[in-house]
Amino acid sequence: MSSPFDINGGACVAMVGKDCVAIACDLRLGMQALTVSNNFPKLFNFGPSTFLGLTGLATDVSTVSDLFRYKVNMYRLREERNIAPQTLANLVSSSLYEKRFGPFFVSPVVAGVNYTTGKPFICGFDSIGCIDFAKDFIVSGTASEQLFGTCEGLWEPDMSPDDLFETISQALLSAVDRDALSGWGAQVYIIEKDKVTKRLLKGRQD
Amino acid sequence: MNHFPESWGRPRDDIYGTYNPAYLQSTGPKAHTQSPAVTGTSVIAVKFNGGVAIAADNLASYGSLARFTDVKRLRKFSDTAVVGFSGDVSDMQYMDRLLESIDIRENYSTHGNMLNAKNLHTYLSKVLYKRRSEFNPLWNHILVVGFDGDKKPFLSSADLLGTTYSAPHLATGFGAHLAVPILRRLFPEDRPTEDITKEDAVKALRECLKVLWYRDARSLDKYSLAIITEEGVEIKEDQRLENQSWAFAETIRGYGAQVV
Amino acid sequence: MTSLVNQQPHSEAIGYSFSQSTHAPNKQHSFYPYTDNGGSTLGITGADFAILAGDTRSVAGYNINSRYAPKVFKIGGDDETGEGAHILLSVVGFAADGHALKERLDAVVKMYKYQHGKPMSVRACAQRLSTILYQKRFFPYYVHAILAGLDEEGTGALYSYDPVGSYEREQCRAAGSAASLIMPFLDNQVNFKNQYIPGSGEGHALEPKKAGPLPRSTVEQLVRDAFTSAVERHIEVGDGLQMMVITANGIEEIYTPLKQD
Numbered sequence A: 001m002s003s004p005f006d007i008n009g010g011a012c013v014a015m016v017g018k019d020c021v022a023i024a025c026d027l028r029l030g031m032q033a034l035t036v037s038n039n040f041p042k043l044f045n046f047g048p049s050t051f052l053g054l055t056g057l058a059t060d061v062s063t064v065s066d067l068f069r070y071k072v073n074m075y076r077l078r079e080e081r082n083i084a085p086q087t088l089a090n091l092v093s094s095s096l097y098e099k100r101f102g103p104f105f106v107s108p109v110v111a112g113v114n115y116t117t118g119k120p121f122i123c124g125f126d127s128i129g130c131i132d133f134a135k136d137f138i139v140s141g142t143a144s145e146q147l148f149g150t151c152e153g154l155w156e157p158d159m160s161p162d163d164l165f166e167t168i169s170q171a172l173l174s175a176v177d178r179d180a181l182s183g184w185g186a187q188v189y190i191i192e193k194d195k196v197t198k199r200l201l202k203g204r205q206d
Numbered sequence B: 001m002n003h004f005p006e007s008w009g010r011p012r013d014d015i016y017g018t019y020n021p022a023y024l025q026s027t028g029p030k031a032h033t034q035s036p037a038v039t040g041t042s043v044i045a046v047k048f049n050g051g052v053a054i055a056a057d058n059l060a061s062y063g064s065l066a067r068f069t070d071v072k073r074l075r076k077f078s079d080t081a082v083v084g085f086s087g088d089v090s091d092m093q094y095m096d097r098l099l100e101s102i103d104i105r106e107n108y109s110t111h112g113n114m115l116n117a118k119n120l121h122t123y124l125s126k127v128l129y130k131r132r133s134e135f136n137p138l139w140n141h142i143l144v145v146g147f148d149g150d151k152k153p154f155l156s157s158a159d160l161l162g163t164t165y166s167a168p169h170l171a172t173g174f175g176a177h178l179a180v181p182i183l184r185r186l187f188p189e190d191r192p193t194e195d196i197t198k199e200d201a202v203k204a205l206r207e208c209l210k211v212l213w214y215r216d217a218r219s220l221d222k223y224s225l226a227i228i229t230e231e232g233v234e235i236k237e238d239q240r241l242e243n244q245s246w247a248f249a250e251t252i253r254g255y256g257a258q259v260v
Numbered sequence C: 001m002t003s004l005v006n007q008q009p010h011s012e013a014i015g016y017s018f019s020q021s022t023h024a025p026n027k028q029h030s031f032y033p034y035t036d037n038g039g040s041t042l043g044i045t046g047a048d049f050a051i052l053a054g055d056t057r058s059v060a061g062y063n064i065n066s067r068y069a070p071k072v073f074k075i076g077g078d079d080e081t082g083e084g085a086h087i088l089l090s091v092v093g094f095a096a097d098g099h100a101l102k103e104r105l106d107a108v109v110k111m112y113k114y115q116h117g118k119p120m121s122v123r124a125c126a127q128r129l130s131t132i133l134y135q136k137r138f139f140p141y142y143v144h145a146i147l148a149g150l151d152e153e154g155t156g157a158l159y160s161y162d163p164v165g166s167y168e169r170e171q172c173r174a175a176g177s178a179a180s181l182i183m184p185f186l187d188n189q190v191n192f193k194n195q196y197i198p199g200s201g202e203g204h205a206l207e208p209k210k211a212g213p214l215p216r217s218t219v220e221q222l223v224r225d226a227f228t229s230a231v232e233r234h235i236e237v238g239d240g241l242q243m244m245v246i247t248a249n250g251i252e253e254i255y256t257p258l259k260q261d
Helices: A058-079 A085-098 A144-154 A161-177 B089-108 B117-133 B174-186 B198-215 B247-251 C095-116 C122-135 C179-189 C216-233
Strands: A011-017 A020-026 A029-031 A034-037 A043-045 A050-056 A106-113 A120-125 A137-141 A186-192 A195-201 B038-040 B043-048 B051-057 B060-062 B065-068 B074-077 B081-088 B140-147 B153-158 B169-171 B222-229 B232-240 C040-045 C049-055 C058-060 C063-066 C072-075 C087-093 C143-150 C156-161 C167-169 C172-176 C240-247 C250-257
Touching: A011 A050, A011 A106, A011 A120, A011 A144, A011 A161, A020 A043, A020 A050, A020 A106, A020 A120, A020 A161, A043 A058, A050 A058, A050 A085, A050 A137, A058 A085, A058 A106, A085 A106, A085 A120, A106 A137, A106 A186, A120 A137, A137 A144, A144 A161, A144 C179, A144 C216, A161 A186, A161 A195, A161 C179, B038 B089, B043 B081, B043 B140, B043 B153, B043 B174, B043 B198, B051 B074, B051 B081, B051 B140, B051 B153, B051 B198, B074 B089, B074 B222, B074 B232, B081 B089, B081 B117, B081 B222, B081 B232, B089 B117, B089 B140, B117 B140, B117 B153, B117 C095, B140 B222, B153 B169, B169 B174, B174 B198, B174 C063, B198 B222, C040 C087, C040 C143, C040 C156, C040 C179, C040 C216, C049 C072, C049 C087, C049 C143, C049 C156, C049 C216, C072 C095, C072 C240, C087 C095, C087 C122, C087 C172, C087 C240, C095 C122, C095 C143, C122 C143, C122 C156, C122 C167, C143 C172, C143 C240, C156 C172, C172 C179, C179 C216, C216 C240
Parallel strands: none
Antiparallel strands: A011 A020, A011 A137, A020 A186, A029 A034, A043 A050, A050 A106, A106 A120, A186 A195, B038 B060, B038 B081, B043 B051, B043 B169, B051 B222, B060 B065, B074 B081, B081 B140, B140 B153, B222 B232, C040 C049, C040 C172, C049 C240, C058 C063, C072 C087, C087 C143, C143 C156, C156 C167, C240 C250
């Protein structure tokens, strides 16, 4: 039996720039080698400048994104403020660990700009909530090995939002082109302190 | 009391688990060496200025039984090389016989024995590779030390799969885990081997053997040590580990005397 | 009293009064003739050169066997040092098979020269290597081989192989444990995949950036970047980078240290 992480396919990557972060994902949804949809975004918005990327088993991607929509809404009602990316990261971690012995088969990525400090923040998780606080980039999904290669080769510190967009796009597109289970277009969010730019990339359709 | 005759004279199932009758099997397809029987543990070696030192203990184990305690696992080849064997002892003796016949043949030839350690390593690794390709491996991991064609110190390894590699210091078996880190710390690989004296190398090997004796349950405190230099091969067999300190054992639960 | 509970009903067959068999199927612990020695190799061609590079770490599981075990070899040289060779071969995977393969191809190329009185062309050598690999189709050489040289026109030639001899001429190829990390980076930086000429059009009219032979200095830097990146993220890659550059003037070997962690 194949791993639940590799059934539907998909890729996600987040990067830090100068006073900005970027997060991107592919759009493919498959069942093993068969592509079922080319419009399955894996990025979810949880506040003005906070995003969560989810790759892995598609049913868990939907379930977990819905679960966090509920949890973050409850947080906003109770606290009367938006959730900071750091807080979301801890919420994701503890929520995933609650399911330690029957986990969701997802590899989440959090990216955002903290609205009080203005500092960019990214982090990644394993499926049971262990946090990877990275200063450069986070990758996840079936193309993660390829993404490690492209990101490690293309990323440099303190990029402007425009450079960051170009870098994350090239890294993602080149990576998913070498992964049979990812691709079919991509979504990129460039997050600055008080501006979020969403771009759609066509990419190879095969 | 179990009244069924098939269990008479056998370990009780309720205590030792279901008896595996496979051990009674005496017939079957022709079996190659699919696992080693009587084995020797680590061999360790290090290059120094003008030569190579190699050491191995004198134990041949049969599973967890310390079966033979006086087995010499370092073999001298005609004053030019030493081969250290770990793994199956019968396969070692077979390879020893191969070396013996080569040595005799070479010595009777008109040009005399001109094979150096590098040639010997090439030969033995090809024997090992051929046997693994026939699915009938010689279950050994060997180190060959001596000099290469340019009279430079030579140290290289070959295993049962025919894999070969060389480095300034090498160890087989448990030694790869316990001795190599010590040797790498004492003699960093970016430092030229010319900086290492013979005395330092030998001292390091003895120290490594001591660590192996402390922690490798299939090791012995009796060992052989060979030093090969331009002058020739000096083999010291029946060496004993000195200045042992078992103080560390006190801190380990189940190793020392404490019960709690 | 497990044996009481587990008694099977007595069969009609003549034999012992007890049913439990004293025979069991042969226990087979079969010998596995392969191992993975890790590492990665990479080849890129240019207009008048080809580069073949590999890291020099050799591993067995989590153990580092050696920090200097070359994976790139000169083929068809006149002596042990490989002097006079005009073909390069890199092998990554099971080192013992790699070594055997290299020795075989080396002998073939040498014999060709003795028998025909001229050096073997890279194209011919490439086909011969494929045949050698396929001859062991049902007990393969467990290696990913890359062959490099200069073709009849003097341009860089690179051939990459799977373990059973499928091969293809390419501009660039990464092989080994970090191939999946390096290859997409090469697609992007050597063949300019996903790169377009800014302002050349809208939508489908947008013109892709044309890939052409790169200068040697650029290629060398790309190789170094690819390996320093792979070293960061793959534990089996590191210690040293061995680069062999083949030009009309012969083969140049460049060694640079990589991280040892």
